Amino acid sequence: MRLAGKVALITGGARGIGRAIAAAYVAEGARVAVADRLAHEAAETAAALGASAMAVGMDVTDVASIAAGVAAVEGAWGGIDILVNNAGIFNMASIDRITVEDYRRQYDVNVGGTIFAAQAVVPGMKRRGGGVIVNFASQAGRRGEANVTIYCSTKAAVISVTQSLALELAKDNIRVNAIAPGVIDTPMWDVVDAQFAQYEGKAKGQKKREVGLAVPMGRMGMPEDIAGPAVFLASDDARYVTAQTLNVDGGNWMS
Ligand SMILES: NC(=O)c1ccc[n+]([C@@H]2O[C@H](COP(=O)([O-])OP(=O)(O)OC[C@H]3O[C@@H](n4cnc5c(N)ncnc54)[C@H](O)[C@@H]3O)[C@@H](O)[C@H]2O)c1
Secondary structure, three states: OOOOOOEEEEEOOOOHHHHHHHHHHHHOOOEEEEEEOOHHHHHHHHHHHHHHEEEEEOOOOOHHHHHHHHHHHHHHHOOOOEEEEOOOOOOOEOOOOOOHHHHHHHHHHHHHHHHHHHHHHHHHHHHHOOEEEEEEOOHHHOOOOOOEHHHHHHHHHHHHHHHHHHHHHHHHOEEEEEEEEOOEOOHHHHHHHHHHHHHHOOOOOHHHHHHHHHOOOOOOEOHHHHHHHHHHHHOHHHOOOOOOEEEEOOOOOOO
């Protein structure tokens, strides 16, 4: 029960990695707000987790929506100790196909969502005497990838945002770290696989098999593989860890 008594808000908590983290946090004694723009799916995820979970409809590209969600959780449970900035989207495009709309959308969700959700919870964390923020970067933020210019750069930005916020908030007893997953089998990877199929002329499912075999540990990760590190970073076991981006990728990246 490493998170007993804690309140966590997880953006993008309805499915994939966010849902696995929500389940792990509840198992460790936390109350968890499953915040997602898919309000119906967030409600299903929260219902499956029982009385320690609540659903919050939230679009992290909309500061009013973030504010309303944070207010709902603070009103119900008195405050927020842990923010997991997990909501993210992926889209690939070669330089001739990049659009302004796609550029803005991915930056608004992946970078803006991280910054403005943090902005919304930090005042409450300061009032409570501290808190923890766990951001979601990616191995895609560690190095570029052909035809993935926008997504990769958003994830590099998340690593940078994590460092700056950690330095700014250390005096307030708020730790800020990130996780950089490798290739994790979630609904997002169905999108990734389909897009690589288009760009690289691969059969459906082929890219997914290839990236799994290329992992030093020999397989894609499962959402549950990310949950343990996310518990660690949120817990007091990580009390002297801040400004870090932790690779959780079966050995894909070394830093
Ligand atoms: N799956 C991977 O291989 C992988 C690898 C590296 C990093 N990541 C990152 O991990 C995080 C979770 O990825 P996943 O694979 O579970 O993705 P997913 O697509 O399976 O789930 C993402 C969730 O975020 C929600 N979301 C999207 N836009 C939102 C918005 N504007 N407001 C609120 N919620 C929104 C979605 O509705 C969904 O529930 C993302 O930040 C992703 O970039 C994933």
